[in-house]
Amino acid sequence: MGRDMVVTSDMDSVRQSALDHLWMHNSDWITMAEEGGPSIMVSGDGVRVTDSEGKVWIDAHGGYASVNAGYGQTGIADAMLEQMKKLTYFPQGTTTVPLIRLVEKLGELAPANLERVWPASGGSEANETAVKIARAYHKRRGDNGRYKVISRRGSYHGATGGVMWMGASAGLSDFEPAMPGMLYAPQPNFYRCEFDSSTPSECAERSAKAVEDLILLHSPDTVAALIGEPITSAGGVSVPSDEYWPMVREICDRYGVLLIADEVVTGFGRTGRMFAMEHYGVVPDIMTIAKGITSSYLPLAATISATYVADAFAGEDNVFRQALTFGGHPVTAAVALKNIEIIEQNDLVGNSERMGAYFLERLEELKGRHPSVGDVRGVGLLLGLELVRDRETKAPFDDSLQVSKRLTDKMSERGVIMRFSGDKVTIGPPLCITKDDIDEIVSAMDSAIGEMESELSLR
Structure with a gap:
């Protein structure tokens, strides 16, 4: 217990140093501090990373669609x-x-x-x-x-x-x-x-x-x-x-x-x-x-x-x-x-083709269950999803509804790093991803989108 407290104390100091000195991509330190951030990652394996609190996340973006071989090689x-x-x-x-x-x-x-x-x-x-x-x-x-x-x-x-x-x-x-x-x-x-x-x-x-x-x-x-x-x-x-x-x-x-x-x-x-x-x-x-x-x-x-x-x-x-x-x-x-x-x-190119086809199939199923999912598209493990307020007219959500923040936060609550931008998200996980990993991501998306639709009375 004492050792854990020391580790926590040390990490609190590290986090404060980040807020004092680090200028992160597309972020400001005031908002980060208010939200308890930044998240600090300390290790990774495959499609998963572990933060300083010991929480394990699935990185659905694979860094910037860039960790092709996966973490921990x-x-x-x-x-x-x-x-x-x-x-x-x-x-x-x-x-x-x-x-x-x-x-x-x-x-x-x-x-x-x-x-x-x-x-x-x-x-x-x-x-x-x-x-x-x-x-x-x-x-x-x-x-x-x-x-x-x-x-x-x-x-x-x-x-x-x-x-x-x-x-x-x-x-x-x-x-x-x-x-x-x-x-x-x-x-x-x-x-x-x-x-x-x-x-x-x-x-x-x-x-x-x-x-x-x-x-x-x-x-x-x-x-x-x-x-x-x-x-x-x-x-x-x-x-x-x-x-x-x-x-x-x-x-x-x-x-x-x-x-x-x-x-x-x-x-x-x-x-x-x-x-x-x-x-x-x-x-x-x-x-x-x-x-x-x-x-x-x-x-x-x-x-x-x-x-x-x-x-x-x-x-x-x-x-x-x-x-x-x-x-x-x-x-x-x-x-x-x-x-x-x-x-x-490891035939990661072939795995990208196979897992990408499976992932797209699962996203199509998601589209069939959620009226806010206007379109899903992609090839291999470069996939996209676009949300709409009205599927027939393709009208986007009003910015005041903060759909992207809602869904980013809801995916975070479910242990998946998936950052929405506006009404869209690009998914690019490590190429070593498995069907079980994909099922876990899609399940989290299903739950998060459903919860968002309920909050906005879309269902």
Whole structure:
């Protein structure tokens, strides 16, 4: 008992230090203190984490849809330590064996001729690098006017100075003026199609045609690239119909626009394929990866270019001028190699496909029982759910009802970390999840949504 009290006292001090000094993502310390937070996690195993009070939680988000191999992979920790004992960094103008082996492996895994790898520290950096490569590539070819970048409304590509303007996200007024050259195309989300389409295919075709219209409106010789997640993770997930990406690929080819596939979330098995563009049989000109490359055990990302893009930078006068201190760190490279080995040896890509299909089936059952569930969607273990006040009109809930906070709190009470945003939630658990884990999550959702509907007199 005395020992437990000491531990509790120590943790109270740690929590107070967090409130005094830590600036957490999308949080403020005053509200956290009022709510008794922040929660402090101390260990993890598979899809579960344990907090400082000893409570065990299911992490339905898998970090930021990024702990692909699951928590508690001691083999990754061993690989990290082994490399740290040998070499922790590298002198300028040199490289290391782990990084060379990693880029070789990535060249094998990536589709077609995506073979030239630029290492970075995180997804935002990888996407910034991709845009810089695209703009510089056109300049190398004499197309000096190509600087504009097309993204899709409702997407998210990072938080740094350039890419944060992609996707036309709300809440950016603090950081104005906006980055020049940002163009926005429709999101091919049939449930919220901008064209009031009658089928997913019609929405996909009209959304792709809108990309072409945007290029023509701004003149092809001003557009450098289009960036998009193959399957959009933000806003409760958006899965385009099969027609969309082949059409966009053809449009980009027609007008000399580089296609950047943002696989930061979708890569390394998240959608039941190693990379999500494989679902559509489309090869981008540039691909960005992060998150699942190390399952978030250490920060690492990369921008992978097709050889015909990278070759524009070969030669002394053509060097791509950028240096990132922690890009290509030998310890993170060793971790990535071990992580990929675990993903392959345990068939986590296949498990994502199988468990994702089961999870989607269970969410469809949930939709059948609850009038507030307007839509469920997803591929593999990248799944989304959207709530509505009226299923027939798709009308959203009024903000004053605080539906997202209600459900986030109710899921927390049931031991599941699942944070709703507005009327939507994106679910991306570790790829080692089992049917029993899924049943436990869906049971908690069933109970929480039912309780919310009763409180709002929806049943």
